[in-house]
Amino acid sequence: MSELIVKAKKLKQAASQLAMLSTEEKNNALTMIAEALIAQTEYILQENEKDMAIGKGNGLSPSLLDRLQLTEERIQQIADGVRQVVDLPDPIGETIEEWTRPNGLLLKQIRVPLGVVGMVYEARPNVTVDAASLCLKTGNAVLLRGSSSAIHSNKALVSVMQAALKRSAIPADAIQLLEDTSRETAQQMFRLKEYLDVLIPRGGAGLIQSVVENATIPVLETGVGNCHIFIDDSAKKEMAIDIVINAKLQRPSVCNAVETVIVHNKWPYTNELLHTLHEKGVELRGDKQLAATYPFVREATEEDWATEFLAPILAVKLVETVDEAIEHIERYGTKHSEAIISKCKEHVEQFFARIDAAVLYHNASTRFTDGEQFGYGAEIGISTQKLHARGPMGLRAITTTKTLVYGNGQVRE
Amino acid sequence: MSELIVKAKKLKQAASQLAMLSTEEKNNALTMIAEALIAQTEYILQENEKDMAIGKGNGLSPSLLDRLQLTEERIQQIADGVRQVVDLPDPIGETIEEWTRPNGLLLKQIRVPLGVVGMVYEARPNVTVDAASLCLKTGNAVLLRGSSSAIHSNKALVSVMQAALKRSAIPADAIQLLEDTSRETAQQMFRLKEYLDVLIPRGGAGLIQSVVENATIPVLETGVGNCHIFIDDSAKKEMAIDIVINAKLQRPSVCNAVETVIVHNKWPYTNELLHTLHEKGVELRGDKQLAATYPFVREATEEDWATEFLAPILAVKLVETVDEAIEHIERYGTKHSEAIISKCKEHVEQFFARIDAAVLYHNASTRFTDGEQFGYGAEIGISTQKLHARGPMGLRAITTTKTLVYGNGQVRE
Numbered sequence: 032m033s034e035l036i037v038k039a040k041k042l043k044q045a046a047s048q049l050a051m052l053s054t055e056e057k058n059n060a061l062t063m064i065a066e067a068l069i070a071q072t073e074y075i076l077q078e079n080e081k082d083m084a085i086g087k088g089n090g091l092s093p094s095l096l097d098r099l100q101l102t103e104e105r106i107q108q109i110a111d112g113v114r115q116v117v118d119l120p121d122p123i124g125e126t127i128e129e130w131t132r133p134n135g136l137l138l139k140q141i142r143v144p145l146g147v148v149g150m151v152y153e154a155r156p157n158v159t160v161d162a163a164s165l166c167l168k169t170g171n172a173v174l175l176r177g178s179s180s181a182i183h184s185n186k187a188l189v190s191v192m193q194a195a196l197k198r199s200a201i202p203a204d205a206i207q208l209l210e211d212t213s214r215e216t217a218q219q220m221f222r223l224k225e226y227l228d229v230l231i232p233r234g235g236a237g238l239i240q241s242v243v244e245n246a247t248i249p250v251l252e253t254g255v256g257n258c259h260i261f262i263d264d265s266a267k268k269e270m271a272i273d274i275v276i277n278a279k280l281q282r283p284s285v286c287n288a289v290e291t292v293i294v295h296n297k298w299p300y301t302n303e304l305l306h307t308l309h310e311k312g313v314e315l316r317g318d319k320q321l322a323a324t325y326p327f328v329r330e331a332t333e334e335d336w337a338t339e340f341l342a343p344i345l346a347v348k349l350v351e352t353v354d355e356a357i358e359h360i361e362r363y364g365t366k367h368s369e370a371i372i373s374k375c376k377e378h379v380e381q382f383f384a385r386i387d388a389a390v391l392y393h394n395a396s397t398r399f400t401d402g403e404q405f406g407y408g409a410e411i412g413i414s415t416q417k418l419h420a421r422g423p424m425g426l427r428a429i430t431t432t433k434t435l436v437y438g439n440g441q442v443r444e
Numbered sequence: 445m446s447e448l449i450v451k452a453k454k455l456k457q458a459a460s461q462l463a464m465l466s467t468e469e470k471n472n473a474l475t476m477i478a479e480a481l482i483a484q485t486e487y488i489l490q491e492n493e494k495d496m497a498i499g500k501g502n503g504l505s506p507s508l509l510d511r512l513q514l515t516e517e518r519i520q521q522i523a524d525g526v527r528q529v530v531d532l533p534d535p536i537g538e539t540i541e542e543w544t545r546p547n548g549l550l551l552k553q554i555r556v557p558l559g560v561v562g563m564v565y566e567a568r569p570n571v572t573v574d575a576a577s578l579c580l581k582t583g584n585a586v587l588l589r590g591s592s593s594a595i596h597s598n599k600a601l602v603s604v605m606q607a608a609l610k611r612s613a614i615p616a617d618a619i620q621l622l623e624d625t626s627r628e629t630a631q632q633m634f635r636l637k638e639y640l641d642v643l644i645p646r647g648g649a650g651l652i653q654s655v656v657e658n659a660t661i662p663v664l665e666t667g668v669g670n671c672h673i674f675i676d677d678s679a680k681k682e683m684a685i686d687i688v689i690n691a692k693l694q695r696p697s698v699c700n701a702v703e704t705v706i707v708h709n710k711w712p713y714t715n716e717l718l719h720t721l722h723e724k725g726v727e728l729r730g731d732k733q734l735a736a737t738y739p740f741v742r743e744a745t746e747e748d749w750a751t752e753f754l755a756p757i758l759a760v761k762l763v764e765t766v767d768e769a770i771e772h773i774e775r776y777g778t779k780h781s782e783a784i785i786s787k788c789k790e791h792v793e794q795f796f797a798r799i800d801a802a803v804l805y806h807n808a809s810t811r812f813t814d815g816e817q818f819g820y821g822a823e824i825g826i827s828t829q830k831l832h833a834r835g836p837m838g839l840r841a842i843t844t845t846k847t848l849v850y851g852n853g854q855v856r857e
Binding site: 047050051130132136138143145146228229243244247249250251252267269270273274276277278281361383384385387388389390391392393394395396398399404405406416417418419421422431432433434435436437438439440441442443 | 853
């Protein structure tokens with residue numbers, strides 16, 4: 032039997048035990064994991080060093096090497112993350128709805144674990160622990176499929192977590208790392224419907240597309256955010272400039288950063304906005320009129336409007352009406368996060384009603400599309416699909432339901 | 445451009461208009477559809493007659509011909525079904541949750557249409573109207589892909605519905621029938637992520653598997669129900685026999701019918717149960733002991749335990765403990781509907797906690813797993829997957845959410 036099948040079988044077995052555990056038992060196990068990560072810092076760093084050496088040898092870019100690297104401080108942060116998960120309320124067992132039918136049947140819909148979650152992700156080794164702790168908290172077993180460049184780090188993290196679980200109520204088998212990182216085995220994993228209940232890809236567009244294209248297991252798709260901010264003619268100057276700066280520069284490499292700003296041509300402060308952005312080092316790509324007016328604005332191509340730059344680059348477009356802004360967003364947007372800055376109630380209502388996106392903002396930065404910022408405490412990802420969960424996904428996104436029906440002999444007429 | 449792409453583009457356009465309509469506008473349109481179906485009965489029957497003639501020529505079985513056939517009465521029932529959808533509460537626009545963050549952001553999660561639903565189904569022409577009315581009620585446009593054997597009936601039904609919509613606020617383009625029923629075009633449809641938001645297959649296991657295997661669009665999987673009833677040693681005689689008879693015979697061809705009965709070997713009425721079933725014409729397949737005892741019980745094969753008979757055939761097994769029953773269900777069940785008949789609270793609790801299924805019953809027939817029986821008013825199908833919706837799916841299952849965030853200049857620290 033292949034490594035994949037052996038581990039999948041263990042996970043399925045572990046999942047049915049794990050589903051029966053109390054919140055306290057799960058929290059105790061998570062606390063032991065946090066402690067073990069700290070206690071084994073030296074071992075984890077030594078294994079991470081192997082990945083770093085191979086990565087350097089393979090010519091990985093400094094930014095990829097930075098994402099791969101663990102330090103004492105980062106391990107401390109990872110362990111703190113696990114402790115934060117301990118503090119979150121456990122959604123398992125909660126009654127979602129309860130109702131009685133005219134024939135006397137009592138129906139009770141409760142929240143239960145999904146079963147076995149398949150995480151598919153790229154280099155960052157912290158995802159190994161983050162994902163495992165969120166899955167265990169919600170009573171799910173987890174198959175971790177990280178990338179080969181982080182294999183030594185991931186093996187070390189998983190072995191430390193498994194050793195900690197051996198002293199807890201959670202079976203150690205509930206966390207498994209797929210060490211075979213070949214493409215063929217990944218493809219096989221994506222179709223392992225008998226053992227896996229959901230796949231969650233986290234990483235670049237290529238990774239996500241490969242999972243969506245090949246999976247027969249349901250996928251929680253996380254993905255691209257080509258987010259827009261529309262500055263209406265009535266927008267306050269400072270508010271608009273602050274929000275754009277924040278949404279572009281606070282962390283340009285993430286999916287909820289803004290990529291195109293659409294400005295009403297009657298807004299009086301476009302000049303100031305563009306100069307401020309330029310001074311802050313933002314590379315600007317504008318429509319014909321803006322490119323002709325400002326020497327530091329390059330003319331945007333068709334592709335620019337559709338691009339998630341993930342960098343300090345911003346496309347800028349002038350429009351004459353809110354309608355034109357909405358049409359642009361409908362055409363190029365990815366249904367992630369879209370904002371309007373305006374004092375006009377009607378325009379906000381139109382914008383909110385007509386734009387199809389996970390999150391819509393009035394007078395706030397798109398950067399708030401995030402599980403912690405939403406108040407979910409933690410996040411397993413940001414869903415860009417419409418089924419099951421849309422937008423930031425907290426613990427409830429990795430649960431399902433059971434309906435318990437209580438009768439006294441009812442049969443169907 | 446192919447028929448598929450032309451219609452998909454029209455649907456996407458129609459969906460954004462449809463999403464903005466009020467409940468009243470949608471209900472008026474549905475009422476016009478119901479009236480038009482009645483007014484055009486003669487035309488619909490005449491087109492249905494063409495499918496019937498071709499079906500007979502192709503040697504379709506009497507049961508398939510019966511499913512294909514429309515009559516005046518059946519068209520009346522279809523129109524009544526549309527009127528029932530009018531009477532259902534509209535889930536669109538409802539606030540699911542509303543909360544404020546410490547930074548003053550107000551978040552409001554509301555229910556919105558999915559967009560464009562792709563229905564893939566087999567011969568029954570009534571699905572054409574049922575699916576269309578549920579989709580329109582929830583503000584979704586719908587691409588209908590029925591089978592070639594019902595093509596004349598489906599074309600007639602869709603043209604009648606479209607003509608009715610022309611006199612309503614809903615764009616007539618919101619309902620489209622894919623007339624090209626080739627396999628190749630179906631495969632293309634299952635991957636049309638740019639235009640379709642969800643696929644709902646309704647039909648046999650082959651159809652569903654083909655959709656799941658080939659789709660890149662999220663699927664709401666409906667499917668196989670290998671349902672069990674466990675009769676515990678403490679079960680009341682009459683209650684147990686009534687429930688088994690109902691669950692097996694009230695409608696044997698559906699997914700919530702029982703396929704295997706597991707009996708505690710200390711239950712005193714097995715003899716009476718089996719004789720009653722035999723007298724009622726149920727073909728029995730039992731374990732070794734039962735097959736050796738009763739001349740009318742054939743020994744069950746390994747395959748029988750795993751089969752959804754969809755016919756008056758029942759597998760029967762004796763066990764010594766509730767654990768053994770649970771293990772059998774975990775091994776052969778399809779996580780659809782599972783029942784326990786018992787007076788023992790502990791056994792019921794164990795059964796409910798340990799078995800992973802959409803619906804679990806205590807002292808009631810498995811036949812209640814149904815949208816109407818659950819009180820949802822209508823049903824788009826019964827989900828056998830764990831994401832998005834599990835069990836009977838009412839109107840809410842074909843909706844998604846949007847989060848509206850109201851700020852006054854908030855930026856992320």
